[in-house]
Amino acid sequence: MKTTSPLLLWLPLLLFAWVIESPVAAQQPEVAIPAAPGKSGPPVKPIPPLNGVVPKQVRCLSPLFPLCFNQWHNCPFECANTCFLDCVSCKPVCSCNTPGAVCQDPRFVGGDGVTFFFHGRKNEDFCLVSDPNLHINGHFIGKRNQKLTRDFTWVQSLGIMFDDHQLLVGAKRTSTWDDNEEHLYISFNGTPLSLDGPNWNYRNSSLVMTRTSSTNGVAIEVQDNFRITAAVVPIGAEESRIHGYNITNDDCFAHLELGFKFFNLSDKVDGVLGQTYRSNYVSKVKLSANMPVMGGIPKYSTSGIFAYDCTVSRFARANGTPVTGSGKVF
Template sequence: MKTSSSLLLWLLLFIISWVIESPVTAQPLKPPSPRPKPKKVRCRSRLFPACFNQWHNCPDDCSRDCYVDCVACKPVCSCNNPGALCQDPRFVGGDGVTFYFHGHKDQDFCLLSDRNLHINAHFIGKRDPKLTRDFTWVQSIGILFDNHKLLIGAKKTSTWDNNEEHLFISFDDTPLSLDGRNWNYRNSSLLITRTSATNGIAIEVQNSFRITATVVPIGADESRIHGYNITNDDCFAHLDLRFKFYSLSDEVDGILGQTYRRNYVSKIKVSANMPVMGNIPKYSTSGIFATDCIVSRFGRRNGTPEMDTGEVV
């Protein structure tokens, strides 16, 4: 009995010694997934010759979604700067405050109205039965300036192909053909240039404004995360926009426009999870080029309407 116990103890000590002394085979570490290369962007505006055609890498915070500020000649994230309008729709006002404005699908709203400039947006969207509002996105904008009409919009499409052109433009009711990756259009003070081979443009009117517009879809992941329930018949292609203005008056109004007034004080509850600008009827207008919203300032001087402006054509 004593011999058996000794043998058992010896075997136990042998096993422990073998485990301790045996080399442990290290499992090879899985190599980390390579980080996608940052998108390269450049200034494509000839109005800024010192920066024109210079290439830049997008910052880490938005490695696939940035643009070049041709004035500062550096890349900046697309949707985080004053004048941005992206997503559902999310605004960054001229005062730097971020807010949402949901509006209603298939209706038009005044983004900005000043004496010599008026910008409306057409909203598309769908209703979530669990909510009291529509999911909305900006499908097109109508711009009135210098007696001209400019329409920028996203074509309806079921499936997204970034190599296809989903952008449409018309100027004074005449459609423009966006042929070629280096396409541009000039008419008097208006210059339209490409910011990408497809689906991206910059619109500039000298001494007035610069707008960059990019057509983007609602992707499957975005739809799942936000509960949009986007189906295969429509990817809700819409515009991501960035506005820069050079000569606004202190009477400017509109969802975005009012945030550029020097005396503007935001009433938005910025501490909310989704700070929303309300009072939808105040900004509603009857058409993409209509100037009949309550806050309209277009065609006025010193706060009073001009006596003989004529029809905008």
């Protein structure tokens, strides 16, 4: 009679323990691991609307966290449509309040935890992160307010370069907003990807992309390099009124709200966001200001969404030739 090796008996438990301790597993978004069919619990009672806003409900779909698995939670009002469920704490988290977040007009939370604004200029591209094996540009859209000396701006698309690959993630322009309509656009190495349905996912070597919501949300990860969550959101009428954006019905300024996590940055990393991850970085923004703004627009400016010719570039492509192109997504 054959006996099972003790090592084989312990192997599943050892593997499970390793996954639990993995920093990537602990940060999984709402749909990183599909739920088992028929296991979903009933949604919690919705929060009464505030100023016409009804927060969405999110849940943890990772069976690695059984005490939180499939429990529904309401998003807080301050991030009614852009929160995710942190499976570790089993609480909804505003993705715009964690280190690596880029949201709103655009508001950054640096790797050092310091919050600042970088307005850039509308219809231009800027280096957000630049490291020898990773370069990320942001294309800014915006609108001029005659009462200010700057544009209102938002990040409309990302141009992500790693190894010899180019990944474009952007928000399609739309005049009216519908949560059930797909406003997210993704292309990989110049080929547009078809985001087919709420369970869409994509794998190519070390690149993995999964849904974080049935529409307009995605998590992107390259093993041992980076993880990015991106959600397309509009400027709503109430937000426009509060901030004086004067957004009209011909364009709701759909844009990206982003969360970045990096696994292998060098201490040479630069860019609007990237520099804040250096071990010796000291914030240059005036923290006592009502709106701490990072200046230096010219040194972060680049000629295209896939160009790495900004002054602070650290990217080392094999062919050494900057690639230019538009960051516009239609």
